Amino acid sequence: MAEVVIKTEKLTKRFGNFTAVDEITFEVFKGEILGFLGANGAGKTTAMRMLIGLSTPTSGKASVAGFDVYHQTENIKKNIGYMSQRFSLYEDLTVMENIRFYGGIYGLTNAEIKAKSEQLIFELSLEKQAKELVASLPLGWKQKLSFSVALLHEPKIVFLDEPTGGVDPLTRRQFWELIYAASDKGITIFVTTHYMDEAEYCNRISIMVDGKIKAMDSPENLKKQFDVNSMDEVFYQLARGATRAE
Amino acid sequence: MKQFIAFVKKEFYHVLRDKRTLLILFGMPVAQILIFGFALTNEVKNAKIVIVDQAKDISSQKIISEIAASHYFQIENTIPDPKQIASAFQKGTIHLAIIFPASFNDDLMHLHKAQIQIIADASDPNTATTLTNYASAIIGDYQSGLNAKISVPMQIIPEIRMLYNPQLKGAPNFVPGVMALVLLLVCVLMTAISIVKEKETGTMEILLVSPFKPMLVIIAKAVPYLFLSLINVMSILLLSVYVLHVPVKGSVLLLLAESTLFIITCLTLGIFISIKTNTQQVAMLVSLMGMLLPTVLFSGFMFPIENMPVPLQIISNIVPSKWFYIIVKSIMIKGVGFSVIWKETVILVGITLFLFFLSIKSFKIRMA
Amino acid sequence: MRTIKFLLQKEFKQIFRNRSILVIIMVMPVMQLLILPLAANYEVKNINLSVVDHDHSSFSKKLISKITASGYFKLQSYNASFKDAFHLIESDKSDLILEIPEGFERDLVRENHQKLFIAVNAINGTKANLGGAYLTQIIRNYNEAIPVKWLPEAAFTQSSIIEITSSNWFNPFLNYDLYMVPGILAILVTMVGGFLTALNIVKEKEVGTIEQINVTPIKKQYFILGKLIPFWILGNVVFSIGLIIARLVYGIIPLGNLLVLYGFIWLFLLAVLGFGLLVSTYSNTQQQAMLIMFFFMMIFILMGGLFTPIESMPNWAKVIARFNPLSYMIDVMRMVILKGSGWKEILPQLWKIALFAIVLNTWAILNYRKTS
Numbered sequence: 001m002a003e004v005v006i007k008t009e010k011l012t013k014r015f016g017n018f019t020a021v022d023e024i025t026f027e028v029f030k031g032e033i034l035g036f037l038g039a040n041g042a043g044k045t046t047a048m049r050m051l052i053g054l055s056t057p058t059s060g061k062a063s064v065a066g067f068d069v070y071h072q073t074e075n076i077k078k079n080i081g082y083m084s085q086r087f088s089l090y091e092d093l094t095v096m097e098n099i100r101f102y103g104g105i106y107g108l109t110n111a112e113i114k115a116k117s118e119q120l121i122f123e124l125s126l127e128k129q130a131k132e133l134v135a136s137l138p139l140g141w142k143q144k145l146s147f148s149v150a151l152l153h154e155p156k157i158v159f160l161d162e163p164t165g166g167v168d169p170l171t172r173r174q175f176w177e178l179i180y181a182a183s184d185k186g187i188t189i190f191v192t193t194h195y196m197d198e199a200e201y202c203n204r205i206s207i208m209v210d211g212k213i214k215a216m217d218s219p220e221n222l223k224k225q226f227d228v229n230s231m232d233e234v235f236y237q238l239a240r241g242a243t244r245a246e
Numbered sequence: 247m248k249q250f251i252a253f254v255k256k257e258f259y260h261v262l263r264d265k266r267t268l269l270i271l272f273g274m275p276v277a278q279i280l281i282f283g284f285a286l287t288n289e290v291k292n293a294k295i296v297i298v299d300q301a302k303d304i305s306s307q308k309i310i311s312e313i314a315a316s317h318y319f320q321i322e323n324t325i326p327d328p329k330q331i332a333s334a335f336q337k338g339t340i341h342l343a344i345i346f347p348a349s350f351n352d353d354l355m356h357l358h359k360a361q362i363q364i365i366a367d368a369s370d371p372n373t374a375t376t377l378t379n380y381a382s383a384i385i386g387d388y389q390s391g392l393n394a395k396i397s398v399p400m401q402i403i404p405e406i407r408m409l410y411n412p413q414l415k416g417a418p419n420f421v422p423g424v425m426a427l428v429l430l431l432v433c434v435l436m437t438a439i440s441i442v443k444e445k446e447t448g449t450m451e452i453l454l455v456s457p458f459k460p461m462l463v464i465i466a467k468a469v470p471y472l473f474l475s476l477i478n479v480m481s482i483l484l485l486s487v488y489v490l491h492v493p494v495k496g497s498v499l500l501l502l503a504e505s506t507l508f509i510i511t512c513l514t515l516g517i518f519i520s521i522k523t524n525t526q527q528v529a530m531l532v533s534l535m536g537m538l539l540p541t542v543l544f545s546g547f548m549f550p551i552e553n554m555p556v557p558l559q560i561i562s563n564i565v566p567s568k569w570f571y572i573i574v575k576s577i578m579i580k581g582v583g584f585s586v587i588w589k590e591t592v593i594l595v596g597i598t599l600f601l602f603f604l605s606i607k608s609f610k611i612r613m614a
Numbered sequence: 615m616r617t618i619k620f621l622l623q624k625e626f627k628q629i630f631r632n633r634s635i636l637v638i639i640m641v642m643p644v645m646q647l648l649i650l651p652l653a654a655n656y657e658v659k660n661i662n663l664s665v666v667d668h669d670h671s672s673f674s675k676k677l678i679s680k681i682t683a684s685g686y687f688k689l690q691s692y693n694a695s696f697k698d699a700f701h702l703i704e705s706d707k708s709d710l711i712l713e714i715p716e717g718f719e720r721d722l723v724r725e726n727h728q729k730l731f732i733a734v735n736a737i738n739g740t741k742a743n744l745g746g747a748y749l750t751q752i753i754r755n756y757n758e759a760i761p762v763k764w765l766p767e768a769a770f771t772q773s774s775i776i777e778i779t780s781s782n783w784f785n786p787f788l789n790y791d792l793y794m795v796p797g798i799l800a801i802l803v804t805m806v807g808g809f810l811t812a813l814n815i816v817k818e819k820e821v822g823t824i825e826q827i828n829v830t831p832i833k834k835q836y837f838i839l840g841k842l843i844p845f846w847i848l849g850n851v852v853f854s855i856g857l858i859i860a861r862l863v864y865g866i867i868p869l870g871n872l873l874v875l876y877g878f879i880w881l882f883l884l885a886v887l888g889f890g891l892l893v894s895t896y897s898n899t900q901q902q903a904m905l906i907m908f909f910f911m912m913i914f915i916l917m918g919g920l921f922t923p924i925e926s927m928p929n930w931a932k933v934i935a936r937f938n939p940l941s942y943m944i945d946v947m948r949m950v951i952l953k954g955s956g957w958k959e960i961l962p963q964l965w966k967i968a969l970f971a972i973v974l975n976t977w978a979i980l981n982y983r984k985t986s
Binding site: 052053054055056073074075077078080082084086087088089090091092093097100101102104105106107133 | 616617619620621623624627628631632821822823825826827828829830831832833984985986
Binding site: 267404439 | 741
């Protein structure tokens with residue numbers, strides 16, 4: 001049985017009268033790529049923020065990498081990587097400087113930082129831009145850089161929030177190749193997206209509608225279950241009755 | 247036109263939803279009026295002083311009690327040794343020391359001439375001068391009392407009448423200044439920053455792509471601040487009349503009209519700044535350093551312009567708030583009509599038009 | 615501890631790449647120190663005087679020339695009537711009207727006393743007060759000089775005179791700059807330290823990079839330290855530039871020990887930065903942060919004792935002034951620079967500022983939440 005790295009039990013987040021995340025219960029296994037799907041406003045980002053320690057749940061239980069989300073958020077943070085929806089590297093620092101900064105923050109030694117930054121720059125073919133300000137990179141490169149920086153400290157789990165928004169198809173493919181490479185190394189990937197074709201790339205998918213998880217299984221099984229040919233269709237079937245549009 | 251109103255409505259939503267900012271925008275004039283009206287005064291009173299009374303005789307005691315009775319002074323201490331004066335000053339609370347020599351009364355009675363030494367902490371020159379003058383006046387009165395029986399011939403008696411502000415209150419001077427300051431702040435700063443913020447976040451482009459004259463988009467941004475500022479003008483006037491008891495002697499309508507003119511001048515200035523700058527930080531820098539500081543300095547309400555070196559006086563002429571301050575003072579405190587302030591009004595209109603055309607030109611250049 | 619090193623590296627790189635911040639640090643002190651003292655001059659001089667002389671005697675003319683020779687007044691006009699002169703006051707061309715009645719010289723000799731009429735535009739109370747005082751003094755001097763020429767000395771031998779010698783310490787020339795410059799320097803340091811700190815953190819909030827920081831295991835104390843230290847250093851730089859300008863341009867050489875001065879500044883900066891920090895935890899946008907800072911700065915500056923004395927304020931205002939860190943700074947600046955006060959003398963201000971620093975920073979740290 002694969003190790004469980006994320007476990008939630010009736011996890012809920014309420015803002016006043018509004019229930020953004022409604023008693024979601026699920027498990028994520030080590031090394032898998034979990035696609036966290038849903039329409040805009042379904043509650044994906046809110047759920048993720050609870051798991052990475054940015055937001056305290058209203059009720060329910062959850063643990064990430066074995067640590068409790070209520071009381072052990074700092075330990076969680078040591079073991080995870082995160083790439084936010086809005087690009088979060090420093091635009092006024094160079095590529096190298098950003099890498100060095102985050103490496104240092106996560107406690108890597110100088111030697112480790114040096115080795116990893118060289119490796120990262122090589123893998124992303126950013127040799128020419130290494131000393132350029134991040135602001136000068138095109139969006140796709142920024143996203144890839146962001147992802148790689150999130151992996152610098154070899155975290156157990158990486159959370160990606162809509163990582164490929166606004167990026168061309170080729171870059172998206174490259175990006176997913178990076179994700180696969182990470183997954184091969186045993187890193188668990190938790191990615192939210194509303195691109196249904198990306199859903200096909202994941203090991204398992206969960207679909208959130210109106211704050212609840214309406215389905216959670218592999219893409220093939222879901223397609224069989226709903227008797228459709230594409231994830232698009234699966235999603236459409238589930239989201240049709242949604243009351244929370246964007 | 248309907249579209250313009252739609253834009254203005256959206257801008258109002260932006261402004262009204264930021265409750266924190268709104269609180270400060272409305273609270274600032276109130277705070278300023280209260281501070282200026284009640285807390286700030288150039289009057290010197292209850293100044294702490296020390297006395298070195300080496301005489302301890304009838305005359306010195308009499309003078310000391312006169313001084314103690316005066317509300318200008320508060321005798322903090324009597325010290326035996328003049329050498330301790332320096333350290334008293336250094337502690338920072340004492341402003342003045344008065345020394346009576348040991349033979350004071352004797353000298354006065356027998357030689358008809360005695361000395362008193364006044365030592366002032368002149369690190370604050372004005373207070374030093376004022377306190378020295380007050381002390382000298384009290385001593386001078388005592389001297390006159392001694393000589394009362396001897397008639398002094400040929401006395402010129404000056405009669406002074408204080409115009410417009412007989413009680414020498416600070417408020418009539420400050421209220422017009424506060425108005426200029428607040429209007430400038432809200433209009434220039436807020437307008438500039440809110441427009442530049444859209445530039446920074448990229449939402450400006452979306453607006454510019456709409457089938458809409460770009461300049462109207464920007465003007466729509468300024469409109470909420472026009473209303474905000476008018477509300478501020480009213481609140482300042484209400485506070486001034488009912489709390490500070492400084493009435494509006496002249497026409498309120500004229501005052502409001504001129505205020506609207508000045509508001510438009512400031513808004514245009516804000517728009518101009520927003521066209522020329524690209525980040526909020528820079529817009530803030532320019533507005534604060536470039537606009538606020540000169541307003542406080544050169545409008546004439548905090549520091550008299552005629553004291554400044556000539557080049558600065560010339561610079562003060564291009565600061566719109568200087569003219570507005572004159573206009574408000576004239577209408578509110580002196581009660582004069584348009585005939586007296588038409589010149590200043592024309593200057594303001596001129597500045598506004600100049601800024602407006604400059605803005606349009608710069609805008610077109612940006613777009614091209 | 616290492617994390618602080620990385621944080622500082624990042625902060626400094628960002629600061630030096632940001633042109634507008636460098637402008638603020640370099641240009642603002644220079645500008646403020648050069649222009650403000652020039653403008654912020656409360657000395658009263660060049661008062662515009664209109665004279666209505668109904669007497670036209672050599673007596674009245676002598677009086678007028680004595681007045682204009684004093685240097686305080688600028689003769690704006692000779693008017694035939696009070697009404698004419700009043701128009702000048704209405705249009706702000708004149709500040710003061712001196713009206714000498716007809717038969718002034720003649721009646722003074724015949725009846726032993728005579729009145730002079732003075733009307734002052736009192737909208738600016740200080741100016742009116744001092745202007746009136748100067749004029750009265752000149753008239754009095756003139757008055758005392760007359761009898762000496764006209765009457766035999768015997769009339770005076772019995773009167774007693776108290777001679778007053780006055781001296782001005784620390785600022786013998788009553789140079790207003792000496793008074794203003796240290797205070798302006800204090801304001802400068804406060805504004806730079808406070809504003810920059812507040813805006814910096816809020817900008818990270820606005821852009822989103824703060825979220826990335828919140829997801830890392832950085833302890834929030836380290837993060838905050840990483841923000842405080844660069845601006846603390848910058849505050850010192852601005853202060854030092856200011857001291858140099860004060861020396862070069864105004865000839866102000868601190869009488870007291872520089873170590874005392876800097877020691878106080880170090881604590882003061884901590885308090886100011888703590889305040890900026892606190893404001894940033896309550897703001898979501900740069901606009902908000904800036905406005906809130908400005909609101910408080912304005913109150914601090916106005917009630918700091920730079921422009922008007924705190925002692926003259928009503929009691930409720932004095933209480934507020936006691937919570938104003940800037941007022942202590944202005945006091946200490948003046949005390950140390952102009953009067954040479956030392957550690958012992960500034961002890962009361964010192965521990966009060968230390969208290970501010972501790973309270974503000976602790977409050978800010980408690981307020982800052984990595985998890986919302």
